[in-house]
Amino acid sequence: MKLLIAVLSVLLYCNITFAQSKKPNIILFFADDFGYGSTNIYGASKDLIQTPHINQLAEEGIHFTNAFTTGSVCSPTRYGLLTGEYSWRTSLQKGVVNTKDACLIDRNTKTLPSYLQGLGYNTAAIGKWHLGYKNERFKNLLGTIENGPNDHGFDYNFTVPNNLDDIHKIYIENNKIYGLRSDKIAAYGGSFYGNQYVGYDAPQRVTEQVMNDLTNKSIEWLSSIDKNEPFFLYFSSVAVHHPITPSPEMRGKSNAGAYGDFIQDIDRCLGVLIDYLEKNGLRENTMIIFASDNGGDIPNKKKVMPENFAINKGLKINGDYKGDKHTIWEGGFRIPMIINHPNNIKKGMQSDAIVSTVDFYAFIGEYLNNGKEIDKNYAIDSHSFYKVIKQPNKKYTRAPLIHRDVKGRKAVRDGHWKFIEAKNTASKNENLHAQLFNLEEDFKEENNIIDKHPKKAAELKAYLTAAKEEGTRLFIYK
Template identity: 40%
Template sequence: MIFHYKNSLPRMLVRIASAMLCAILTIGTSMATSADRPNIVIILADDLGYGSLNSYGADESHIRTPNIDRLARQGRRFSDANTPSSVCSPTRYGLLTGRYDWRTNQKHGVVSTTDPLHIDTSRSTIASLLKSVGYRTAAIGKWHLGYGTNKADFTKPLTPGPLDIGFDYHFSVPQNHGDASGVYVRNRDVVGLRSDRRIPAGKSPYGRDYMGIDAPQRVDENVMGELTTEAVEWLDRQPNDTPFFLYFAPVAIHFPYTPSQTTRGKSGTGLYGDWIGELDLSVGRLLDAIDRMNATENTLVIFTSDNGGVLMTEGERPEADAYRAGLLCNGKWRGRKHSIYEGGFRVPLLVRWPGHVEPGTLCDETVSLVDIYSTLAALIDQPVRSNENVAEDSFNVLPAILGTQYKEPLRSSMIVHSPNGNYAIRSGPWKYIEGIPSPTLKQPPQRDELHSQLYNLQNDPGERNNVIDVHPEVAEQLAELLNNERINGRSSRLTTPLKHED
């Protein structure tokens, strides 16, 4: 039907009404989209082993972790969550990019304090992905992924850095707790930098000389509290109508063990246990902040760790004191941080999202922290496509998080890598260890794990019985798969896991 108007006024009114209707529909669609995209908080603890939480079996007489365990009660606990590396910065690279770190030029070791930015600014990260659909983003805590394009100069703007790979705000300890920088970084600059001259400085807890940056020096006992305050204050600044992503990386429980007066002496396992208590206190403050914002129902919280714990059974260090007191920081798993065994890679993974993740549930699916990228991409309806150079090793494990039905395992295989360049690959119940250190190491370490090994983790979760001579055909299949994965430049999504054989 066509209407004819004798003058322009009715036509103008119709146009105004149409414009208003379009605006209302657009706003409604925008609000619906925003409501479908939850706030996201990833908490990546440092060196927290599988057995270091009450929800993962630690006895309350040794440590108490009520705040972290609140996530287990209100969400889902994973029993087979793994880091891609048994050391810090390679895991952080893998989590943020969905790509194994050994695909870069770093085949062993970690990023040093003055190394350049390890993530190429052209590579997509979780932060840039979320920012592209309207999220406000922040990286607060331990960074350990470098700054700049050459050797970092902390007396000048540290660029490129986190702000160039998707983060709107950054506040960090540049490398490790007690690192040689001795300072904080906010966005692109050292906090409180006074000049480019060097100041007298002693040695870090690692025995290295402090860099002597002319700026206020961190006080180790205060770092966890100050990082947590930064995170809480950033959350408080977020508007109600914009989703946020917080990547919070506490320095606990990395050495040196420096609990605050609030947690010192409160555990049954000395400084090591007290430091776990400090981590738990920090997580509690973040969860309380989210509650105060009335954002709990629409916030996905992911808690995990960058590698296994530092297990020591002898000597006078705090880790050994905790062990003698009865704490098994990595639970039943063999090995520790830096090793190729499960204790280096198996970590706690707790996921809470009220109304979407069933509370108090357990998931036994094998997942890797590199899967977080693809999982979040699927969550915001931006799935990773196999023909893109994005998140090449990341799998969507959202069905495991949400508890939806799926037939085959979400991962057919998974590669892990130790800091000396030794590879292992898991498929089904099998784990094959190549046993060869990185050829780029000038002095390969003499370690008993540097030989070919095969374990059936279903029968032998403690990796005590090397069955490579019993099942050489399995070892050959896994060795071939490992080589193919390295050559292909991305993880295969076509193979099925190797089956169990007695």
């Protein structure tokens, strides 16, 4: 009996040691156009929407109140997330990657998934891509699709090329159109944006079913990989980007109209993934990161759009902050960000540290290497916030963060200071002049105090100029 107890003790010790030494799985759940105030934990009333799974992630992990994107539109932020670099270091100086544009990521760039592959991770991108394909601008996606997610660190991808209702209207699986039957093309109908769908001879996406399709493919992929090897799932949600088309499961379930229903679709699909992890004994060793690519979109057609219906009901999509998607203002960049890893990240933490989606690369690298920083030759704009989580009593100050709006205008955030570069110094519109705000005293960005603090404005302008020349992780500020 004593021998049996001893053997069992050794086996238990070995199992615990193995579990502790095994690299954690990672799910990066990236919502689309999901504003700061669009979940309960960040202030949305439960009388309007219900986000229980997102709430639980925060309650059992850490959520950030000063988390930001690098772009106030899709592609710049997604590029920064996957490469650890600002998108304006590429040819994309304004706007987004269009429906027939070449891939924005250089083939020689060591992306976050490439880095994780080197550590033995199985990697998948499922959902919105919006970073282009092929080596140059193309006419269509027929044939073998080169220079896509599989060429940038993902073992598997099942992706929406651009956004929920782009003209391609199909899915890409690895390097081909999913379910393609022939090379026949017959343009038809019109997307939300007014352009005709290409009309590939393949299954056409149904907008109300896309969230379900992506979630099901994620479960399918998770079920196919070796459970003894770590995985990285980049789940890139198409919600809540317009057109606002909630699933049949969520239609009419919120008190904020279709937009509220679509928000609840995000929470529902997150819950499905968590449920799979729990049922398969994977939850405790899986870190989940929840964030968004930019602030929520508030259309100008206020009387007819679901977003505005939700706002009129009382939902503050972007909290109390100025502006929305596309803009240079806080509402365009400030997002919810939650990180949860059971038994490894303390429960119920809230941090006001300034962090960004571009920092995920360096943070994940340092997290996996127990506090050792990643190589300085890549992810040159990514700053790890590892000690915010592992050493919460120690002060963390991030180097100034640079933002970019849809028109290419840049802003620099340094603590509570925000400097916005001039767009047109000769314009009578003062919003196009250089601006400086003290966000601690003026979080709504109502009072430009650049004339009162010219030295600070000059300092941040100089930083922006220097940052264009080299990576922000490679030189010391001040």
